[in-house]
Amino acid sequence: MYKVLLIRLTNLDNLIVNSVRTHLMNMGFEVEVNEEIFHLNAELFNWERWQYNADKLLQLVKLTFERYPYDAVIGIGEADGFSDGLNFVFGLSTKKYGLVFLSRLKEEFYGRVINSSLYIERTLKEVTHELGHTLGLGHCNNKECVMNFSVSVEDVDKKGKYFCTSCSDKLNINNKS
Template sequence: MSITLVPIGKVDPAEIRMLKDPLEGAFSRAVVIGEEIPLPAAARNAARNQYDAETALEFLSLSVETAGDGRVLGVTNADLYFPGMNFVFGMAGRRCALISLHRLRPPFYSLPEDAAVFRHRAVVEAVHELGHTFGLAHCKDPWCVMRFSNTIAETDRKGPAFCTVCRPRVFAGEGGQRRPAG
């Protein structure tokens, strides 16, 4: 079983590659980089200048063939939202998840570029959303990657690692029986 990273719309290949080693470490599975797929026009909300995360996730799961019970992480620069929320950093379904890099870059918050901060955030969000596809729910441990984050400060507070309760569940929860989660 492997994890496939899929760029959705234009994404710098280096920003996909930087996720490979940390994800292999977090999930102990091979991570491969798939072909870019377009941003789905049906997910675009012109008035909000954002993409509906659930529609984009559905498009991703229909677009990518996975062998066996492989997992897929879509990575996009588009800003994602979920009805009732201003934005989401990502979303997860049963085997597919996606993250947006849009709000992870320091310049979004009027701060200078910082490659290390950006990479940390992207890895945290990638591990978090893929964690959901392995059946993990949100965790109360403040340092655990599965803690819910609704602001960039909350993302920055947690590390990219699973706590001692969540980590074994990554390997127990391969069935992935969850509805979409943020």
């Protein structure tokens, strides 16, 4: 069983954190939540873009949590992030460490009416997606698999929130408990 640590990059609603925790536990992961907020460092903020540098933040998370005994550490925050060469990222991961930026998963980011259930669903998908990367999975061609690549929030909506059979088998997990 994989051990996962969820860290809050910002002050998150407990409903979000508990939904993610429950979703991952139902998939067979052992999940702990670090209750302290890992505050986003102002030095990581790009004032011209109004976004956080995901590459630098990921390195900081890695340095901070590298001695912790987890298979994966996922930071989640109400923020917008970018990576070199990209306008934005929903998330970014390396082996063992991942980040998920929630701002663009909200309907109101696009000037639409707030939809909390859709926001939670998108969050589950993106956290699960980045978790897959931290555990060694690449992108999947199966359009229903959570590991399918998303370039827009509409792409996030189209895919499922679980790993396909092939990706589940690679991780040796029970996919849809």
